[in-house]
Amino acid sequence: MRRFSWGLLFVVGGLALLLLLARLLFGGGERLELKVGKPRLSAQEVEVVANLDHPPGNIAVSRTGRIFFTFHPDGDPPIKVAELVGAKPFPYPNGAFQEEAAGIPYFQSPLSLRIDQRERLWVLDHGRYGRGKPRLLAFDLATNQLVHKYEFPSSVAPLLSMLNDFQVDPTGEKIYIAETSPFLQRPALIIYDTIRRESRRVLERHRSVVAKNYLLRAGERDMRIFGVVTLKLGVDSIALDKQGKWLYYGPVSDSRLYRISTADLADASLAPAELASRVEDFGPKPLSDGLSIDSAGNIYITAPEYDAVMALGQDRKLTTIVRDERLRWPDGLSFGPDGWLYLTCSSLQHVLFTSQATMRRHAPYQIFRFRPGVEGVPGH
Numbered sequence: 001m002r003r004f005s006w007g008l009l010f011v012v013g014g015l016a017l018l019l020l021l022a023r024l025l026f027g028g029g030e031r032l033e034l035k036v037g038k039p040r041l042s043a044q045e046v047e048v049v050a051n052l053d054h055p056p057g058n059i060a061v062s063r064t065g066r067i068f069f070t071f072h073p074d075g076d077p078p079i080k081v082a083e084l085v086g087a088k089p090f091p092y093p094n095g096a097f098q099e100e101a102a103g104i105p106y107f108q109s110p111l112s113l114r115i116d117q118r119e120r121l122w123v124l125d126h127g128r129y130g131r132g133k134p135r136l137l138a139f140d141l142a143t144n145q146l147v148h149k150y151e152f153p154s155s156v157a158p159l160l161s162m163l164n165d166f167q168v169d170p171t172g173e174k175i176y177i178a179e180t181s182p183f184l185q186r187p188a189l190i191i192y193d194t195i196r197r198e199s200r201r202v203l204e205r206h207r208s209v210v211a212k213n214y215l216l217r218a219g220e221r222d223m224r225i226f227g228v229v230t231l232k233l234g235v236d237s238i239a240l241d242k243q244g245k246w247l248y249y250g251p252v253s254d255s256r257l258y259r260i261s262t263a264d265l266a267d268a269s270l271a272p273a274e275l276a277s278r279v280e281d282f283g284p285k286p287l288s289d290g291l292s293i294d295s296a297g298n299i300y301i302t303a304p305e306y307d308a309v310m311a312l313g314q315d316r317k318l319t320t321i322v323r324d325e326r327l328r329w330p331d332g333l334s335f336g337p338d339g340w341l342y343l344t345c346s347s348l349q350h351v352l353f354t355s356q357a358t359m360r361r362h363a364p365y366q367i368f369r370f371r372p373g374v375e376g377v378p379g380h
Helices: 002-026 262-266 272-277 356-361
Strands: 047-052 056-061 067-071 081-085 088-091 110-115 120-125 135-140 145-151 163-168 174-179 188-193 198-202 235-240 246-251 256-261 280-284 291-293 299-303 308-312 318-323 330-335 341-345 365-370
Touching: 047 088, 056 341, 056 365, 067 110, 110 163, 110 330, 120 145, 120 163, 163 235, 174 235, 174 262, 188 262, 246 262, 246 291, 256 262, 280 308, 291 330, 299 330, 308 330
Parallel strands: 056 110, 056 330, 235 291
Antiparallel strands: 047 365, 056 067, 067 081, 081 088, 110 120, 120 135, 135 145, 163 174, 174 188, 188 198, 235 246, 246 256, 256 280, 291 299, 299 308, 308 318, 330 341, 341 365
C-alpha cells in the first residue's frame, strides 16, 4: 500500500511538473493594448436578429435577404448549416446533409460560408481539421441544389489543417482561403480556381499569416487551452474589396492587417520570395476574428476582446463602430440588403475547451445586425 502511494505521488508530481513546464514554455503572451475611441453607433442601434441554442459560426446574407449561417463546429451542433426563417434555424439545404451518410455528400465541420454574385452559397468545410475530407460545396439558391464540389488534396489541406474563412472574387472564378493551422502552426493562404478545379498554398509561414505572441482575453477569460497553453491563432480574418483587386487578411493573434493584390496571387509564375515581397502591411487592428468590407473600402473587424466591431479605413486609421457587452466574441460578418451588416456572436470563451454544461449555461447565442452607414456587397 505504501509503495502504491509513493508511486501515485510520483505520477501526480510528474504530471504537475509537466503542466508547470508547459505553462512556462507555452502559456505566455502579451496583452495588446489599444486606445478604443468612442463608438460611432450606440448599442441601441444594434438589433437582435435571432436567439439560438448553440453558438453560430459565420454568416452570409443574400441580396434578397435570405440569411444563412453555420453553427460553430466546436459547439457540437445538431445542425451544421442553417437558413434562418422567421427567426428560427432550419437545416440547409435539408436534414440529410447534416449527418454522414454513405454515398451522398454531407457536412462534416463547416465554419465559413459566402454568397457569390451568381447567387451561389459556398460552404467551406475543414473536414474535422483535415482528419476527414476538407472541401468546398456550392448551392444554387434558386434551386437549393448542390452545383459544385471540390475536395482539397492533402498537399494543400493536410492533416490538422483548418480551412477557416474565405472570400469569393466578383467573377466567381477565384476563392481565397485562410488556412489557420492551429495545431501545426503552418498557416497559409490557399487559392482555388473554380474553373480549373485546382488549388495551391501560398505564403506559408510568412510573417503576415503567422500568430504573434499575444494573449487574447475575452470576457473574464484568458484564452489558454485548459488553462495551460496560450491559444495563438494564425491567419483567419480575410476580406476582398468590391472590385476583387485587393485581398485583406491577418492572423487572429496579430496587431496588423495586411493586403496583397489578387493579380499577384493569381500569378503562379512568381517565386515564393517574390510573392512574399508583394505583401503590404496595411494598418493596425485588434486581435480579430471576422472581416467584411463596404463599397468605400472600409474594413470592418470583429474585436472579441472589446465586445466590438471596429473599422480600418483607406486612411489606415482604426475607429470603433459599435461596442456592446452583448457582443460576446463577435465572429462572422456579412452585408445584406438595405445597408444592414449582420454579425454572429459565437461567445467562444464559453465554448472552446469547456464542457457542454458550460456552453448550455451561457445560451442563448445571438445573431445581430446594424447599419454602419455605407453599403456593402450582400453575402460578403
